[in-house]
Structure formats: C-alpha cells, structure tokens
Amino acid sequence: MRAVVFHSPGLENLRLEDLPKPRPGPGEVLVRVKYVGVNPIDYAVVSGSYKASPMPHIPGCEFAGVVEEVGPGVSGPAPGTPVAVYNRLFCGACRQCLTGWTQLCEAGGIIGVATQGGMAEYAVVPSRNAEPVKADLRDAATLPIGxxxxxxxxxxxxxxxxxxxxxxxxxxxxxxxxxxxxxxxxxxxxxxxxxxxxxxxxxxxxxxxxxxxxxxxxxxxxxxxxxxxxxxxxxxxxxxxxxxxxxxxxxxxxxxxxxxxxxxxxxxxxxxxxSTGGRRADFKTVVRLHEAGRIRAVIHAVYPLADAAKALAGLSSPARVGKILLEV
Ligand SMILES: [Zn+2]
CATH class of the missing domain: 3.40.50.720 (NAD(P)-binding Rossmann-like Domain)
Structure with a gap:
C-alpha cells in the first residue's frame, strides 16, 4: 500500500512509500482510508516533539474510510461499513474508562502517535474505535479531532x-x-x-x-x-x-x-x-449531530496524500478557515 512515512523526525523527511498492507489482529478492523484530517498533533508527531511509535512511522490521527476486513472475534462494524475512527486507545476497564472518560484511559494512547496512523491506503484500528457514519467521508474525517x-x-x-x-x-x-x-x-x-x-x-x-x-x-x-x-x-x-x-x-x-x-x-x-480529545460515547453523539445537520464541517483545502508536507505546513497559514484534509 502507499503510505506517508518518516524514518527520522522532520517535515522534510516525509516520503510516500510502498509498504505491506497490514492485517487486522484479534479485536481489530482494517480500514481502507479515504480522507485524513491534518491537525497540530500530526505536526508535533512529524517534527519529533511527540514521540511516535513504531518507527518508521505513518502519521495521521484523524481519518475516515470503509471497513475492508475484520480480525478474529470482531462482531462489527462489518466489511463495507463507512466509519470515522475515534482516535483514543482505551482499555474499557480502568477507573477513567469506567466513568466514561476514555480519552484519559490509564493505559491509553493516540492512534497515529502510539500506532501507525491514517496517512496511508489502509490502517488497522481496534473495532471499538470504528464508528459507523452515514455522512460523506470527507466531512466525517473532520469529526474525530476537530x-x-x-x-x-x-x-x-x-x-x-x-x-x-x-x-x-x-x-x-x-x-x-x-x-x-x-x-x-x-x-x-x-x-x-x-x-x-x-x-x-x-x-x-x-x-x-x-x-x-x-x-x-x-x-x-x-x-x-x-x-x-x-x-x-x-x-x-x-x-x-x-x-x-x-x-x-x-x-x-x-x-x-x-x-x-x-x-x-x-x-x-x-x-x-x-480539555483533551473527547469521550468515546460523545463521539457517537458528535457523529449523530452531524448526520442530523446540527453541525457542519468547514473545509479549507483537500490535498492528495503525496502533498502531506504541504498540508501540514498549511496549518500555520493565516488564510486558513477550518480543516485541511488529505485525500487518499
Ligand atoms: Zn482505561
């Protein structure tokens, strides 16, 4: 698959490379990524001020796509379902998770920081992070962070x-x-x-x-x-x-x-x-509010995957209004 990768920190080190297509493990789904939201956190990851793992690293903390394949033990969402990906890893069992504050999970992390991210044709995520969406995937890719x-x-x-x-x-x-x-x-x-x-x-x-x-x-x-x-x-x-x-x-x-x-x-x-991120349950609410037309996405620009560095640099543009996206 094509993916945006860096082997050492720095915007100038982003490359489009051909990598093996990942496979979903138990409890995971493989998402065919369609759109990726570009955010300050990606800038922090690529520039090295957030430590990314694993290396070489695929950035991308906010994305939407279609479920391509499910791993063992996954009951849904089924292949073919359009999804937006809640980007906080959470255990579901610690005190923070049990009170609903999944973004504060004591064993937590962020997809795209602690795992390979969405600036690629495919990304593997826990099935419980994949929220089915009815909205067009371009808009849906602005929901997990924005x-x-x-x-x-x-x-x-x-x-x-x-x-x-x-x-x-x-x-x-x-x-x-x-x-x-x-x-x-x-x-x-x-x-x-x-x-x-x-x-x-x-x-x-x-x-x-x-x-x-x-x-x-x-x-x-x-x-x-x-x-x-x-x-x-x-x-x-x-x-x-x-x-x-x-x-x-x-x-x-x-x-x-x-x-x-x-x-x-x-x-x-x-x-x-x-305030950091949001709760898993509230992500469902946000998706529903968008589907009901109560909120709408403001999109500034859409770049091809190959222009990831340009998209990241665009975050600091004074002319920007709303979201910069990458289309895969
Ligand atoms: Zn937890």
Missing part, C-alpha cells in the same frame, strides 16, 4: 443557557466547531477574529456574532472563553473573562508557556480548565 475536541471543550466549560461565550481562534478546525457546540449548549456565542473576509461571513452563518479582539474587550465580561490556540491568545482570553468565568484550553499551536496571577484566579473565582 468536532470532538470542540464538543469536549463545551462540555468541560459547563456552558449554561444564555451564558456569553467567546471563542478565540474561531476560524480554525476546532474553533469552527467550538462556535457550533457552544450554540448547541445554549451559549450566546462571539467568534473572536481579526479577519473581515469570507471567514467572518462563514462564522456568522454558523450562528456567532463576529468581533475583533478589541471589540471583544469592549463587550467583556464573558462567562466562558474557549481557546484551542494557546499562548498567543492567553492575555486576550484572560482579559475577556468575568467573575466566575471559565477558560478552556485544548491546544498550544501558538505556544505553551503562560503566566497566571493567582490573585485573579481566587479573587474572581476563575477556572482554568484543560
């Missing part, structure tokens, strides 16, 4: 109906979904962006008021700030939060180190909340 990360951010923020929610980095692949889930959770949603182009019109279509950072400061305080982008927007996010406010982080593409005044945290009872 949509589920945003869903979990809204969940962790405990958004109450009518609360004012600011989404920082709203034009990104998590941000475009964060706007939509914050609406579904009942928030009055403000998308914070400097952009005035088609990106702003798209965010309005998703149900958000679109404001610049300065306008957002004028509208503060907000009850909730959702920020998937990281350190570059930390100061802005903190300036937007009011008393009892909740700040939720889910990524650090723009930097990871921030400073925090604890007097503000206790004095105004502010919560700084981490």
């Amino acid at each position: 949509a589920l990360t945003a869903y979990n951010m809204a969940l962790c923020a405990s958004i109450a109906p009518g609360e004012r929610v600011a989404v920082v980095g709203a034009t990104g692949n998590v941000g475009t979904y964060a706007v939509q889930f914050a609406k579904i959770f009942g928030g009055e949603v403000y998308a914070v962006t400097r952009r005035k182009d088609a990106a702003a019109a798209m965010l309005r279509q998703l149900g958000a008021e679109v404001v610049t950072p300065d306008e957002a400061r004028g509208l503060a305080p907000f009850d909730v700030v959702l920020d998937p982008t990281g350190a570059a927007n930390w100061g802005l996010s903190m300036s937007l939060l009011g008393r009892g406010g909740r700040y939720v982080t889910a990524g650090a593409l723009t930097g990871a180190e921030v400073s925090l005044d604890l007097r503000r945290v206790f004095g105004q009872q502010i919560s700084v909340i981490g």
Whole structure:
C-alpha cells in the first residue's frame, strides 16, 4: 500500500512509500482510508516533539474510510461499513474508562502517535474505535479531532443557557466547531477574529456574532472563553473573562508557556480548565449531530496524500478557515 512515512523526525523527511498492507489482529478492523484530517498533533508527531511509535512511522490521527476486513472475534462494524475512527486507545476497564472518560484511559494512547496512523491506503484500528457514519467521508474525517475536541471543550466549560461565550481562534478546525457546540449548549456565542473576509461571513452563518479582539474587550465580561490556540491568545482570553468565568484550553499551536496571577484566579473565582480529545460515547453523539445537520464541517483545502508536507505546513497559514484534509 502507499503510505506517508518518516524514518527520522522532520517535515522534510516525509516520503510516500510502498509498504505491506497490514492485517487486522484479534479485536481489530482494517480500514481502507479515504480522507485524513491534518491537525497540530500530526505536526508535533512529524517534527519529533511527540514521540511516535513504531518507527518508521505513518502519521495521521484523524481519518475516515470503509471497513475492508475484520480480525478474529470482531462482531462489527462489518466489511463495507463507512466509519470515522475515534482516535483514543482505551482499555474499557480502568477507573477513567469506567466513568466514561476514555480519552484519559490509564493505559491509553493516540492512534497515529502510539500506532501507525491514517496517512496511508489502509490502517488497522481496534473495532471499538470504528464508528459507523452515514455522512460523506470527507466531512466525517473532520469529526474525530476537530468536532470532538470542540464538543469536549463545551462540555468541560459547563456552558449554561444564555451564558456569553467567546471563542478565540474561531476560524480554525476546532474553533469552527467550538462556535457550533457552544450554540448547541445554549451559549450566546462571539467568534473572536481579526479577519473581515469570507471567514467572518462563514462564522456568522454558523450562528456567532463576529468581533475583533478589541471589540471583544469592549463587550467583556464573558462567562466562558474557549481557546484551542494557546499562548498567543492567553492575555486576550484572560482579559475577556468575568467573575466566575471559565477558560478552556485544548491546544498550544501558538505556544505553551503562560503566566497566571493567582490573585485573579481566587479573587474572581476563575477556572482554568484543560480539555483533551473527547469521550468515546460523545463521539457517537458528535457523529449523530452531524448526520442530523446540527453541525457542519468547514473545509479549507483537500490535498492528495503525496502533498502531506504541504498540508501540514498549511496549518500555520493565516488564510486558513477550518480543516485541511488529505485525500487518499
Ligand atoms: Zn482505561
């Protein structure tokens, strides 16, 4: 099969190679990959800041395709079923799994980081990670990270109906979904962006008021700030939060180190909340919400598999709106 592979870290080391087609073991399915979502985590894997295994490594943590073959003991999904792949490995038996927080599994890992990923014609995944989808597979490939990360951010923020929610980095692949889930959770949603182009019109279509950072400061305080982008927007996010406010982080593409005044945290009872991935059960919910037309994918560009390096570099493009995909 054709696969994107690196033998040592570095974007410049990505190669398209011909590898043996993998076979599913017990409890696993073989997925014929159709679309792969490109995410900051893939950049971290390829650049070596996340340790990938095994090596040489096939990146790709977010993908959708069709089940080609099932391993021993697998009752479903059956060959021919279109699926999107929940990307957290989970044991189902530890305390975190038993309380539903499968992305926090004590024996967990991420498909595409701790296993070979989806930037290939085929990928083997545990059958319980393969969620049947009715949607077109292009959209479905934006759900495992883009949509589920945003869903979990809204969940962790405990958004109450009518609360004012600011989404920082709203034009990104998590941000475009964060706007939509914050609406579904009942928030009055403000998308914070400097952009005035088609990106702003798209965010309005998703149900958000679109404001610049300065306008957002004028509208503060907000009850909730959702920020998937990281350190570059930390100061802005903190300036937007009011008393009892909740700040939720889910990524650090723009930097990871921030400073925090604890007097503000206790004095105004502010919560700084981490959110990673999402729960297996919530992935089912996200897929159903997409099928029902309650959320929609915003796709910026689709590249062929051979252009994986270009697609990864595109993550940092200021013109990006929503998701970059690879088509296999
Ligand atoms: Zn577990």
